[in-house]
Amino acid sequence: MKNTLEKIVRRAAQAAYTAGDLNSGDFGDIVIEEPKVASHGDFATNFALTGASTQKMPPNKIAEAIIRHMDDPEQLIRDTQIAGPGFINFFISPAAWLPVLQAVHEKGALFGAVNIGRGRRVQVEFVSANPTGPLHVGHGRGAVVGDALAAILNFCGFITDREYYINDAGRQIRTLGSSVYLRCMELAGRATDFPEDAYQGEYIYDIARSLMDEKNAALFEMDADSAVDACARYAADKILENIRTDLKNLGIGFDTWFSEQSLYDSGKVAEAIRVLLEKNLAYEAEGATWFKSSLFGDEKDRVIVRGNGLTTYFASDIAYHMDKYDRGYERVIDVWGADHHGYVPRLTAAITAMGREPEQFRVVLAHLVNLVRQGVPVSMSTRAGQFVTLREVVDEVGVDAARFIFLTRHHESPLDFDLELAKQKTNENPVYYVQYVYARISSIMKKAAAEHSIGSHDVDDPMLAMLTEPEEIQLMKQMAKYPEAVAGAAKMMEPHRVAYYLMELAAAFHAYYNKHRVLTQDNELSRSRLCLVKGVRTVIGNGLTLLGVSTPETM
RNA sequence: GCGCCUGUAGCUCAGCUGGAUAGAGCAACGGACUUCUAAUCCGUAGGCCAGAGGUUCGAGUCCUCUCAGGCGCGCCA
Numbered sequence: 001m002k003n004t005l006e007k008i009v010r011r012a013a014q015a016a017y018t019a020g021d022l023n024s025g026d027f028g029d030i031v032i033e034e035p036k037v038a039s040h041g042d043f044a045t046n047f048a049l050t051g052a053s054t055q056k057m058p059p060n061k062i063a064e065a066i067i068r069h070m071d072d073p074e075q076l077i078r079d080t081q082i083a084g085p086g087f088i089n090f091f092i093s094p095a096a097w098l099p100v101l102q103a104v105h106e107k108g109a110l111f112g113a114v115n116i117g118r119g120r121r122v123q124v125e126f127v128s129a130n131p132t133g134p135l136h137v138g139h140g141r142g143a144v145v146g147d148a149l150a151a152i153l154n155f156c157g158f159i160t161d162r163e164y165y166i167n168d169a170g171r172q173i174r175t176l177g178s179s180v181y182l183r184c185m186e187l188a189g190r191a192t193d194f195p196e197d198a199y200q201g202e203y204i205y206d207i208a209r210s211l212m213d214e215k216n217a218a219l220f221e222m223d224a225d226s227a228v229d230a231c232a233r234y235a236a237d238k239i240l241e242n243i244r245t246d247l248k249n250l251g252i253g254f255d256t257w258f259s260e261q262s263l264y265d266s267g268k269v270a271e272a273i274r275v276l277l278e279k280n281l282a283y284e285a286e287g288a289t290w291f292k293s294s295l296f297g298d299e300k301d302r303v304i305v306r307g308n309g310l311t312t313y314f315a316s317d318i319a320y321h322m323d324k325y326d327r328g329y330e331r332v333i334d335v336w337g338a339d340h341h342g343y344v345p346r347l348t349a350a351i352t353a354m355g356r357e358p359e360q361f362r363v364v365l366a367h368l369v370n371l372v373r374q375g376v377p378v379s380m381s382t383r384a385g386q387f388v389t390l391r392e393v394v395d396e397v398g399v400d401a402a403r404f405i406f407l408t409r410h411h412e413s414p415l416d417f418d419l420e421l422a423k424q425k426t427n428e429n430p431v432y433y434v435q436y437v438y439a440r441i442s443s444i445m446k447k448a449a450a451e452h453s454i455g456s457h458d459v460d461d462p463m464l465a466m467l468t469e470p471e472e473i474q475l476m477k478q479m480a481k482y483p484e485a486v487a488g489a490a491k492m493m494e495p496h497r498v499a500y501y502l503m504e505l506a507a508a509f510h511a512y513y514n515k516h517r518v519l520t521q522d523n524e525l526s527r528s529r530l531c532l533v534k535g536v537r538t539v540i541g542n543g544l545t546l547l548g549v550s551t552p553e554t555m
Numbered sequence: 556g557c558g559c560c561u562g563u564a565g566c567u568c569a570g571c572u573g574g575a576u577a578g579a580g581c582a583a584c585g586g587a588c589u590u591c592u593a594a595u596c597c598g599u600a601g602g603c604c605a606g607a608g609g610u611u612c613g614a615g616u617c618c619u620c621u622c623a624g625g626c627g628c629g630c631c632a
Contacts, residue, residue, distance in 0.1 A: 514596040
């Protein structure tokens with residue numbers, strides 16, 4: 001509808017220019033917007049205002065010229081008005097919305113799929129938590145945002161892969177190994193000191209116990225170094241398995257689990273460093289090797305090989321991202337916790353240095369989550385190993401509520417996750433508000449089949465012209481906005497837009513439901529209305545699916 | 556000290572990347588169930604968009620500064 005109006009206005013402007021009623025043939029971008037107030041019409045354009053300077057004409061004159069030359073062959077527009085400083089307001093004929101409903105039924109689960117990606121390959125990397133401990137709610141937020149983003153991009157024509165980067169190399173894995181080893185010693189009755197920088201959590205004991213069960217004797221026969229290695233491998237595998245399970249319970253799966261260690265094993269880290277040196281993008285100084293990130297917008301150069309010969313995390317990250325593009329992804333999206341935001345400039349610099357365009361890389365920062373219960377912060381201390389895990393949260397509030405809460409905030413907005421509120425089945429918890437629409441309509445459809453002999457297929461070709469109530473027009477208008485909401489979410493990488501759209505559509509439906517009956521004595525009217533609400537159900541189901549939220553037929 | 560993010564109704568948050576009179580839910584108050592599910596709807600009330608300047612036809616939105624909160628500034632990961 002918006003696009004059509006834009007074309008109408010552009011044609012009118014062209015015609016006006018040809019007729020000499022406008023001074024310039026340069027119309028720029030013609031923006032069609034939706035006024036907040038109903039008295040300003042269904043749509044409006046500010047063309048006369050933005051064009052005033054190039055046309056060298058007062059806005060009112062421009063608006064008049066546009067209206068005079070407007071051609072509307074499909075009779076979409078009921079009325080046009082000039083208002084305020086020079087807005088052109090369009091009032092759409094009720095019947096013009098009917099094709100929207102037909103489109104919903106024709107396209108079904110694909111309604112709203114605007115082809116932005118055109119088959120380009122994109123990779124979304126998210127979570128990527130170190131396998132050194134259980135996931136917490138902050139990881140959950142990143143996980144849900146990343147997953148929904150991937151689903152939306154995929155829906156919008158990108159060939160999308162989800163990837164998890166496993167930091168299984170480096171020091172923290174070593175620390176994990178020694179933590180487990182020391183706990184094993186302790187369990188075996190060999191007193192040891194447990195250093196402060198080791199992982200304190202209770203889960204380390206669990207891992208130690210199950211490791212002892214499996215290879216008690218063998219562990220203490222090796223030298224300490226190999227024992228720590230064995231502990232590290234065992235623990236990382238165990239923890240990763242749990243992470244996998246937690247994510248699966250949240251409805252999230254990955255196409256690829258990518259090992260950092262594999263970059264070392266295949267020589268890709270060494271290769272990346274060699275390439276940087278070769279291209280004179282890195283240099284040696286003070287015994288270390290530095291990448292010239294300051295040439296690409298970072299505030300200073302960064303070390304990639306330390307004085308002791310070991311590579312930094314940054315080095316493997318450069319190799320990792322090189323590899324992503326080598327695997328054929330045109331666009332790479334990383335979802336990180338906001339506490340890593342300081343890392344963005346240097347990685348962007350590295351990617352720019354590899355010759356990639358800025359649009360090809362994007363970091364989405366998911367802000368930290370404060371867990372609260374009835375407004376009181378739940379104390380969390382990772383160091384002391386006391387924290388509520390993601391699993392506990394999901395078990396308590398449910399997958400749908402958890403996902404929806406993460407998705408009803410802008411990802412860069414801090415989030416207070418209230419466990420009590422999340423459990424309540426009220427409007428504080430809009431997921432039920434939206435799901436309730438799906439359930440209500442499902443129920444109506446069952447009743448239609450059982451008591452009115454109107455089956456699902458009997459609504460394919462009803463007398464849509466009978467849909468004239470304002471609430472019915474409103475619903476169709478609302479459905480027409482869905483493709484735009486999805487496209488906006490994809491372009492801006494803001495999945496929350498889909499969630500907010502769904503709440504609006506749900507509100508329009510509940511209002512309609514309370515005012516009008518779908519199933520009436522008039523069979524023809526019932527069929528028409530059933531067609532309408534079935535369309536609403538399709539769009540609601542479509543959106544909930546994108547967000548990974550279930551679509552219950554009964555509640 | 557420097558950088559990034561956040562600041563909108565009592566609370567939790569939107570505000571479509573500059574448009575007209577600022578939006579929703581919760582909480583408060585008053586109404587609507589003999590009906591296709593009341594996990595719903597209708598109404599009332601609630602605002603110096605943190606503050607001050609600036610840019611322009613027009614600013615919650617863009618620029619500068621100030622204030623408050625969060626996060627980050629290693630040859631750690």
